Amino acid sequence: MKKTLAKLADGRELIYFDTDEGAVRDAPDLRPLDRVSSHPQLRRDAATGDWITIASHRQDRTYHPPAGECPLCPSRDGRLSEIPAADYEVAVFENRFPSLAGGTGRCEVVCFTPEHAAGFADLTPAAARLVLDAWTDRTAELSALPGVEQVYCFENRGAEIGVTLAHPHGQIYAFPFVTPRTAKMTAAATAHRAATGRNLFEDLLSDARAATDRVVTAGEHWTAFVPYAARWPYEVHLHPHRRVPDLTRLNEAERAEFPELYLDLLRRFDRLFPVPGRPQGPAPTPYISAWHQAPRTGGEELALHLELFTVRRTPDKLKFLAGTESGTEAFINDVAPEEAARRLREALA
Known part of the structure; x- marks a missing residue:
């Protein structure tokens, strides 16, 4: 597995995972993005002891864009997305609309494939193994961050679940508390x-x-x-x-x-x-x-x-x-x- 680190235009981290050791992922992010400004709050429910995250900025996140404007597809034909490369195998980046950020953990998006109309079940075993390797890498890296108590890798699939982006992807939350x-x-x-x-x-x-x-x-x-x-x-x-x-x-x-x-x-x-x-x-x-x-x-x-x-x-x-x-x-x-x-x-x- 080859791991390539990059930065998006607003300073967020982007990581490419490739089975091909010769893969080159050096396309710059040319979008004019402002720095992400999100300040989620953690509040403890005194009646149950559970932690509740207040993340009101997520009301403005991208919601069911047309396929031609998908932010998780590769950047091609003059359309710029969250993935600057013209192609990729697996890509992981910091969420632009995170539920957890800064001193309250971290949220990442995992793009399983560049194919917009595919699903995880359509992956080859080799591609699914690469996703497993990416999950493993991120578990190790995020677990080592100060204040992180639990790393949770997951996929929501389908509009009935509440998914707002149709492109096959999952997420990783690094919680500052035990869920x-x-x-x-x-x-x-x-x-x-x-x-x-x-x-x-x-x-x-x-x-x-x-x-x-x-x-x-x-x-x-x-x-x-x-x-x-x-x-x-x-x-x-x-x-x-x-x-x-x-x-x-x-x-x-x-x-x-x-x-x-x-x-x-x-x-x-x-x-x-x-x-x-x-x-x-x-x-x-x-x-x-x-x-x-x-x-x-x-x-x-x-x-x-x-x-x-x-x-x-x-x-x-x-x-x-x-x-x-x-x-x-x-x-x-x-x-x-x-x-x-x-x-x-x-x-x-």
Whole structure:
């Protein structure tokens, strides 16, 4: 992997990742940009102890631009974008409209491919491996920043999720605090260790592999399964068989196997809901894909894993977080986990 550092016109960092060691990425950013001026605030909710980020400047961020004005496509034919190069493989840059900035963390955008109409599932295994390498690099770099407690790599896909840019991309947040879900998982794992002497995530993986009816697919080093108490209609957790705290600790065998398995999962999701009038073709399924990694402090029991889920529950119905979910965080799932796993197993048949 070749890593090339660059600067955008307003001083933000841009990083190119290439499989070709001879790739040259030296095109300058010719846009007349002012320096980014964002001052998000962190406020603690006294009733729950959760940190809330106030980022009112994000109201002005780019919203559903036409394909010809996409800021994540390469700069070509006189159209200047966030990527000055005329082509790229994977590009990462500081978000121009960050939720976290300065002393309150950092937000980065990860462009998976220069192809505007593609999706992650359309990548080759080699291209998906390059994205994994980029995630790993950024996890290492951002974890070392002063004040960063947790690095969170994720992808939002689809208008139903709230995505404002159609180009295939993800994001990375470097939080100055431990997020609420991570804190809950850490507390549960600590309690499980105290009660059993074992690691919670190792037991969850072992239980799923033993039950088999919740396993979607598996390899030599990874298993994808629907959790016993899934919150979302179709939710899959992907775990390495060897417990590690974060992406930087995966070995080469685990890294080599991941792309094929992950691409297989994404393609299964895309075949869950046929396109109306075109039942033979896959429907792009909206999803959130997120890496859960151990925080800098207090995360000894947390295990690296990826959680992939969709808000779609039928071809024409979405799972809305209404009264119970939004009001009390008490989830109600309309699809049995075992049935969801069966459908995903059969999706590529």
